[in-house]
Amino acid sequence: MDEATDDVRQAIAGELALMDPRIRASREFAGRLLDPEFVEVGGSGRRSTYEVMLGELPGHPGSSPDGPRYEPSDLSGVRLAPGLVHLTFETRLGERRTRHSSIWRKGDGDAGWRMYHHQATRVPAGME
Template sequence: MTHSDEVDQAIAAELELMDPRVRASPERAGQLLDPEFVEVGGSGRRWTYEIMLAELADHPGSSPDAPRYEPSEISGALLAPGLVHLTFETMLGERRTRHSSIWRKKDETEGWRMYYHHATRVPPGVD
C-alpha cells in the first residue's frame, strides 16, 4: 500500500462517516470510530466512543431530510504506517467548521477507524 493509498482510504472513511445513513447507524458508525475515540467538538464538549455512538443519530447532519455536511479542502498526511492525519472544512447549512482528524488502522483485518477528531467553528467573515 502506498502513502497515497493510505491517505485516500482514510479520506473515504471520513466521507463515509459524514453520510446521514452511516451517522444514523450506531453499528456502522461504531465500525468507523476507534474504541479509544475522543473528540473535542466545536462547542468545546468532549466526546468518547460510547457517548458519540449513543448520540450521533441525533446530531445535525444525521438525517437524510436535513442539511448534510459538505466537505471541502480535504487533505491528509501519513504520520506513520497505519496512521493518517486529515484536515478539511465543512459547511452544514450556514455553519462553517474546520476539522482535524486522526485515523488509524491497526492491521490488515481491520479497516480505518477515527481515533481523534477536533472541530472549530469559523465565525462569519473569517477567511
C-alpha cells in the first residue's frame, strides 16, 4: 500500500469512528478525532467550532447507543497533499439522508489524523 492510500484509509477510519455512538458521546474520544481548529457547517447551515461541537456532540442524533445509527455509503477520499485528505460520502440516519465533505489533517507527533473541516448538506426526499 502506498503512502497516499494509507493516508486516505486512516482518514476514513477516523470518519467512521466519529459515527460510533460511543465515540460521539465521549468528549475525550471525540476530542482526539477533531482538530483544535475544527469548523463545521452543518446541514442546517449552522457553523460550529471545536469547543461547541465537543459540548453538543453527545446530544446530536446518532450519539445514543439505543437510537438510530449513521449508515454511511459511497465513502471515498483523495490525498490533497502530505498530511491532508478530503473525504466525501453520504449517510442515512433514520429517514434523513445527508451528503458530507470533510478535510482531515495529520497532527504533529502522536496526534494522528483529525477532522479539520466538515460540511453537511441534507438531501431533500425524492432527490437523487
